[in-house]
Structure formats: C-alpha cells, structure tokens
Amino acid sequence: MNRFALASAVGLLMLGGGCGGSSTSVTSPPPPPPPTASPDVRADYLVSQMTQDEKVQLVHGGVTTSNPVTPHGAAGWVPGIPRLNIPDLYLADGSVGVGNGVGQATALPSSIASAASWDVNEAYKYGKVIGSELSAYGINVNLGGNINVIGREPRDGRTFETKGEDPVLAGKITAAHLKAIQDQYVIAGIKHFSLNDQETGRGQANVLIDDRSGRESDLLAFEIGVQDSGVQSVMCSYNLLNGTYACENPYLLTTVLKGDWAFPGFVMSDWWATHSTAAAANAGLDQEQPNDTYFGNLAQAVQSGQVPQSRLDDMVHRILRAMFAAGVFDHPASLHAIDVSGDDAIAQEAEEQGAVLLQNNGLLPLNGSTLSSIAIIGSHADTGVLSGGGSAQVTPNGGPALTEGNPCPPCWATVIWDPSSPMTAIQAKAPGANVQSNDGTNASTAATLAASSNVAIVFVSQWASEGMDLPSLNFTDVIHSTPIDQDALVAAVAAANPRTIVVMENGGAQVMPWLNQVAAVLEAWYPGERGGQAIANILFGSVNPSGKLPITFPASVNDLPRPTIAAPPDSTSIFNVDYTIDGFNVGYKWFDTKNITPLFPFGFGLSYTTFSISNAQLITNLSSSNPNFQVSFSLTNTGSVAGAEVAQVYLGLPAATGEPPKRLVGWQKVLLQPGQTQNVTIEVDENDSSRPLSYWDVKSLEWQVADGEYSVYLGNSSRNVNLVGTITIGQ
Numbered sequence: 001m002n003r004f005a006l007a008s009a010v011g012l013l014m015l016g017g018g019c020g021g022s023s024t025s026v027t028s029p030p031p032p033p034p035p036t037a038s039p040d041v042r043a044d045y046l047v048s049q050m051t052q053d054e055k056v057q058l059v060h061g062g063v064t065t066s067n068p069v070t071p072h073g074a075a076g077w078v079p080g081i082p083r084l085n086i087p088d089l090y091l092a093d094g095s096v097g098v099g100n101g102v103g104q105a106t107a108l109p110s111s112i113a114s115a116a117s118w119d120v121n122e123a124y125k126y127g128k129v130i131g132s133e134l135s136a137y138g139i140n141v142n143l144g145g146n147i148n149v150i151g152r153e154p155r156d157g158r159t160f161e162t163k164g165e166d167p168v169l170a171g172k173i174t175a176a177h178l179k180a181i182q183d184q185y186v187i188a189g190i191k192h193f194s195l196n197d198q199e200t201g202r203g204q205a206n207v208l209i210d211d212r213s214g215r216e217s218d219l220l221a222f223e224i225g226v227q228d229s230g231v232q233s234v235m236c237s238y239n240l241l242n243g244t245y246a247c248e249n250p251y252l253l254t255t256v257l258k259g260d261w262a263f264p265g266f267v268m269s270d271w272w273a274t275h276s277t278a279a280a281a282n283a284g285l286d287q288e289q290p291n292d293t294y295f296g297n298l299a300q301a302v303q304s305g306q307v308p309q310s311r312l313d314d315m316v317h318r319i320l321r322a323m324f325a326a327g328v329f330d331h332p333a334s335l336h337a338i339d340v341s342g343d344d345a346i347a348q349e350a351e352e353q354g355a356v357l358l359q360n361n362g363l364l365p366l367n368g369s370t371l372s373s374i375a376i377i378g379s380h381a382d383t384g385v386l387s388g389g390g391s392a393q394v395t396p397n398g399g400p401a402l403t404e405g406n407p408c409p410p411c412w413a414t415v416i417w418d419p420s421s422p423m424t425a426i427q428a429k430a431p432g433a434n435v436q437s438n439d440g441t442n443a444s445t446a447a448t449l450a451a452s453s454n455v456a457i458v459f460v461s462q463w464a465s466e467g468m469d470l471p472s473l474n475f476t477d478v479i480h481s482t483p484i485d486q487d488a489l490v491a492a493v494a495a496a497n498p499r500t501i502v503v504m505e506n507g508g509a510q511v512m513p514w515l516n517q518v519a520a521v522l523e524a525w526y527p528g529e530r531g532g533q534a535i536a537n538i539l540f541g542s543v544n545p546s547g548k549l550p551i552t553f554p555a556s557v558n559d560l561p562r563p564t565i566a567a568p569p570d571s572t573s574i575f576n577v578d579y580t581i582d583g584f585n586v587g588y589k590w591f592d593t594k595n596i597t598p599l600f601p602f603g604f605g606l607s608y609t610t611f612s613i614s615n616a617q618l619i620t621n622l623s624s625s626n627p628n629f630q631v632s633f634s635l636t637n638t639g640s641v642a643g644a645e646v647a648q649v650y651l652g653l654p655a656a657t658g659e660p661p662k663r664l665v666g667w668q669k670v671l672l673q674p675g676q677t678q679n680v681t682i683e684v685d686e687n688d689s690s691r692p693l694s695y696w697d698v699k700s701l702e703w704q705v706a707d708g709e710y711s712v713y714l715g716n717s718s719r720n721v722n723l724v725g726t727i728t729i730g731q
C-alpha cells in the first residue's frame with residue numbers, strides 16, 4: 001500500500017482526543033486518483049498537494065556547484081519528492097544509442113542512416129534499442145530526437161544525429177524513434193526547438209525566417225514528430241528566432257507548440273540555454289536545465305506578480321503529466337544488463353537497411369571465391385568504424401576500438417572508432433583471399449598495394465560533432481595534425497586500380513571529386529558497432545542495398561543557399577543567420593526551384609537488382625473535408641536477386657501558391673523476390689499530420705488547400721519521377 005492509499009484508508013483522523021478533552025477533526029488529503037485515471041487528473045492531484053518550494057524544485061535541474069554529479073552518469077537530474085512518491089528524473093542523451101557517460105551501450109548507426117532506410121518499422125526497432133537500454137541503466141528521460149538541420153546547412157556537425165532534409169520523412173522517422181522510446185516507459189524528447197540548424201555560434205545566432213516558411217519546413221518536421229509520437233518533452237534550442245531566444249520565445253513555445261499543436265507535455269531548456277526567469281516562464285519554458293540559475297527564483301517571481309501562480313502550476317502539471325503518460329510512476333526503471341546480442345542484431349540490420357549504394361559499374365557485389373587479393377585502405381578499416389562526436393556520442397559495447405584525441409573545434413569531444421573491423425568481416429567473406437591493409441597516410445604506398453590487388457576498397461571518413469561545423473563538403477581531415485588528403489588518396493588508388501570501391505563513413509552530404517574514377521561508392525554513414533559486418537554483407541551481396549538518400553548531395557558548396565556559413569564577429573555578439581534566402585525551399589526543393597543539378601538527389605539509391613513501375617493510376621476521392629487521393633501501381637523486380645525498392649510519391653501544388661515544383665507526400669518500401677510483381681497503393685491523406693496538400697496561410701493563420709491544379713508524380717528519387725496525373729481543386 002503506498003502513502004496515498006494508506007491516507008485514504010485511514011480517512012478522517014481524530015486529533016486531540018484522549019482524556020475527555022474536546023476533539024478536533026482534521027480532513028486528511030483526499031485519496032489519490034487510481035492508476036486508471038488520466039495523466040492530467042493524476043498530475044492535478046499531486047500539484048494540489050505540493051508546497052511552493054516543492055513545485056519550484058521540479059522546474060529546474062538539480063545540478064549545482066555544490067552537487068555537480070548526477071546519479072547514473074546522467075546529463076541531467078531532477079530530484080524527486082519522496083513525501084509524495086514523486087520519483088527522481090534522470091536525463092540522458094541518446095540520439096544514436098545511450099549517451100556517453102551512462103555506460104557502455106549499443107552504438108547504433110547514425111540517425112541519418114535510420115532515415116535512409118525510409119522504413120518506420122525499422123526506425124521503431126532503432127528507438128526501442130535506445131529506450132530499453134536507457135531503462136536498463138535507470139534513466140527515465142531521453143534527450144534524443146534531434147530533428148534539426150533539415151538540410152539547410154549540410155555542413156552542420158550534428159547532421160548525423162538528424163533525419164535529413166524533408167520534414168515529412170524526418171518527422172515520421174523521428175516519431176517512430178520517440179514512440180518506441182516511450183513504449184519502454186522512458187520520457188522521450190524532441191529537440192532543439194527550433195531552427196538550430198548550424199553549430200557555428202549556436203548560442204548567438206539570430207535566425208531570420210517568416211511564419212509560413214518556418215511552419216512548412218523546420219516546424220513541420222517538429223509538428224509531425226510531436227503529433228505522431230505523443231512525445232512528452234521538447235527541448236528548446238540555444239539560438240534566437242527573429243530576435244528572441246528560443247527558450248523565451250512565446251511564438252515558438254506557446255503560440256505554435258502549446259497552442260496550435262496542443263502539446264500537453266513540458267518544454268525543457270537545452271543546457272544553459274535559459275536566459276531569464278519571468279520572460280522564459282511566461283513564454284512557455286517549463287523546466288530549466290541543468291541547474292537553477294533562473295528558475296530557482298520562481299517563488300519570488302510569483303510572489304512579486306511577475307509570473308502568475310497558474311503558470312507555475314501549469315509548469316509542474318506538465319512535468320508530472322508527462323511522467324504519468326510515459327509510465328515513469330507506474331513502471332519505474334530497474335537496473336539490469338542490456339541485451340547486447342539482440343541489440344547488436346538490430347544495429348546491424350539498421351545499417352544494412354540504411355546504407356546507400358551511390359555508384360556501381362558492375363563490380364559489386366563482390367564474389368569472395370574469385371578474389372585472390374583485396375587491398376583495404378584508410379580510416380582504420382583494419383580496426384573499426386568511425387562514430388560521430390558530442391553529446392550524441394555512445395561508448396560502444398566492449399569499449400572503443402580506438403580513440404584519437406579531441407579535435408578543436410569543438411575541443412571537448414573525443415574521436416571514437418567503434419569496435420567492428422571491416423577488414424575482419426571482409427576476410428570472412430573471402431577466406432581464400434590475401435587481404436592486406438594500408439593506413440592511407442601515404443597515397444603512393446596505398447596505390448602500390450592497390451595495383452597488386454584484385455580489388456581495392458578505400459574507406460574515407462569525415463569526423464563531425466556537436467560544437468563544430470565542417471569546413472567544407474570534401475572529406476576533410478579534422479582529426480590529425482598532419483591532415484590526410486583523402487580525396488588525393490582515392491584518386492591515386494583509383495589510378496592504380498580501376499577496380500576501386502569507396503566506402504564512406506560520414507554524417508551527411510559530401511562532394512566527391514574522384515567520383516568518375518572509381519567503380520563503386522557506398523555511403524555507410526557512421527555505421528555503428530556492427531558496421532563492419534553490415535558493410536561486408538553489402539559489398540559481397542549477402543544483403544542487397546536498399547537505402548535512399550534522405551538529403552541532397554550537392555555538386556558544390558556554391559550551390560547551397562549560403563555558400564559560406566554565417567559566423568559571429570566575436571564570442572558574445574548576436575549575429576543573423578538568414579533563412580529567408582531559402583525559406584521553405586529546403587534541400588531538394590531549393591535545387592528544384594533553382595534548377596540546379598545535384599551530385600546525388602534526395603531519394604536516390606541503387607540496388608543489385610532492377611525494378612519497374614507499371615499501371616500507375618491516380619485515384620481521387622476529393623471532398624472539401626478530406627481532399628485525399630491514392631496512387632496505385634504495379635512494382636516488379638526485373639532482376640535476378642531479391643531486393644527492396646522505395647516507391648516515392650511527390651506532389652506539385654498550384655503555381656499560384658509559390659510552392660516548389662514538388663514535395664514528398666508518400667512512399668512505400670517494398671521487398672520483392674526476383675521476377676515478383678506486387679500491386680502497391682500509396683494513400684495521400686490531407687488529414688495526416690503532414691498535411692500533404694496544404695500551405696500555411698498567414699492571413700487565416702491556418703493550413704489551407706489552394707484552388708488549382710495539383711500534379712502527382714511517382715518514381716524512385718526526387719529527380720526520377722513520372723507524372724501520374726493531375727487533380728483540380730475548386731475550379
């Protein structure tokens with residue numbers, strides 16, 4: 001029986017009785033609502049029982065100068081209130097696996113690889129690994145769910161944590177991660193709200209963007225992520241938006257998030273991103289992290305009338321409500337070992353589904369039995385695979401294969417190579433071959449080895465991290481004091497042996513000056529702690545690649561909306577980052593609008609088989625209340641091996657709306673045996689959280705479907721589509 005149940009059983013206590021004196025009756029607290037009551041009702045009850053000091057305790061982190069260490073290696077901690085059975089909150093990072101500091105955990109492939117699977121079921125498994133492992137470590141709040149960047153700035157050092165440039169794909173993949181995490185009774189988080197799309201000067205960057213552009217791009221990704229997952233926490237970002245810090249921005253936190261989207265959970269600040277007490281609280285911030293610099297003063301701010309008591313109560317209600325909704329009260333985390341082998345299998349599958357084959361002149365897949373010699377060159381491929389740095393860094397199971405210092409910037413994140421040797425996995429696929437490695441530091445010795453080998457596999461890598469942006473989109477060595485020129489390395493190896501395959505370990509888009517010289521290119525992203533095995537399985541055809549790019553690979557940084565990243569003049573001044581240049585035309589929408597040919601388009605990825613689409617039909621069912629349509633077609637595997645294709649539906653809005661030529665509105669990943677045909681129907685429903693037919697109308701402040709002609713396209717990348725038909729609305 002818990003404390004509340006005991007109080008309820010005792011009921012009315014008789015005090016002051018005894019030796020014939022007069023008795024006084026005191027009403028004990030009302031009974032708590034049963035566990036079947038709604039999270040709101042349960043939260044309201046607790047709020048009604050709390051003192052003002054207890055309320056203030058819940059709205060800020062417990063990390064202070066005198067108490068700098070958080071239990072469980074967490075990044076943040078909110079002490080609970082034992083008197084009311086309110087448990088402690090332990091907050092830990094985890095965009096690509098349980099964050100550094102907590103303990104060894106499964107290093108998943110980067111989140112962008114999960115997005116490249118274009119498979120929400122696969123993404124759910126990915127999130128389940130994160131949630132179950134956090135819970136095994138006693139963590140009950142996740143700080144993952146990074147949905148920034150959205151392709152505005154492909155050099156952003158955190159691109160690997162994110163889900164690409166399309167708000168619908170990113171929103172749906174993120175929602176699957178978050179739902180899976182909360183299904184493990186861990187409060188999930190989505191971050192960094194919002195428009196924190198570059199790391200350079202992130203705390204001083206004043207993002208300029210108009211309401212419509214924001215709502216149709218970065219905010220739409222958050223909206224889908226929030227609505228589809230039921231996520232209970234949102235982390236506001238370091239940057240300013242149109243002159244106001246995100247964590248005290250009433251437009252972001254109250255008008256959009258809590259108003260238009262009816263978000264019922266709580267907003268926490270990014271670490272030290274709170275800048276005020278009353279302004280932040282009144283704007284909609286519910287919890288300061290990781291300490292109490294501003295929200296420690298909330299009782300005084302309420303007493304002086306600067307913050308209404310109702311706002312403080314709402315802040316506390318939202319935090320408690322989130323705890324009830326996610327199951328933190330009813331299903332407390334219990335410490336236990338993580339399922340390393342089960343989670344490793346998911347890590348490998350996520351990589352096998354998310355790696356993207358960008359080029360293949362027929363050399364792949366390799367046949368291990370016909371190769372007598374293989375050269376493995378560069379990127380410590382004899383030892384491990386690269387991971388991304390910063391707060392999303394995972395300490396892999398078994399510990400890092402190799403660490404390589406702390407590049408500056410960001411100066412604080414360690415370069416970690418996960419313990420999964422591609423060379424060992426490749427040798428296992430070609431047991432009869434002489435597999436030799438070269439570290440790639442000297443292009444001429446690498447070329448000599450390549451010349452004497454049947455095939456050369458060059459691993460190129462680009463380390464990136466929170467706290468930095470990349471100097472370019474070339475493979476730039478930011479790790480070593482004497483940088484390795486990886487572009488020159490690939491060119492030298494390819495000149496020595498045309499049977500050269502490039503495997504890329506990186507977090508986002510890259511340019512490839514050597515592309516025409518090599519036989520094949522595999523985008524492996526940061527492939528996680530089973531990356532070596534997954535890469536070998538793809539190179540040797542045990543797995544047929546099916547990933548598709550969730551971001552555009554430009555041919556040059558000069559093709560980006562901002563060829564140079566905006567930078568602050570000093571370490572304190574606010575500076576503008578102008579997103580009015582691209583507005584809602586992010587990623588492929590920018591390239592389509594400007595008619596620029598990318599190196600590789602959004603949605604692109606090769607397979608070892610071929611597919612054909614036939615009998616494509618547009619089925620409309622339009623009414624003003626539900627303007628939805630379907631695209632049905634037959635998809636055939638016309639090759640000789642099993643494989644999966646991602647069929648993609650794009651929509652062009654009426655020209656008068658000023659929208660880009662097309663937007664992604666639906667897709668389906670279909671696995672087919674050789675020769676197999678499957679009839680597929682993709683539904684596009686305006687009632688979906690992505691509002692596929694709408695634009696944001698700044699007059700009515702609502703989503704609107706414009707009158708006019710809509711073009712429906714079907715294909716397998718944003719640049720390989722056919723018109724299926726047109727829809728006319730309202731004319």
Ligand code: NOJ
Nearest residue numbers: 075093143191270271391
């Ligand atoms: C700052 C990062 O921006 C955020 O993503 C992270 O969750 C916190 N630090 C806590 O580590």
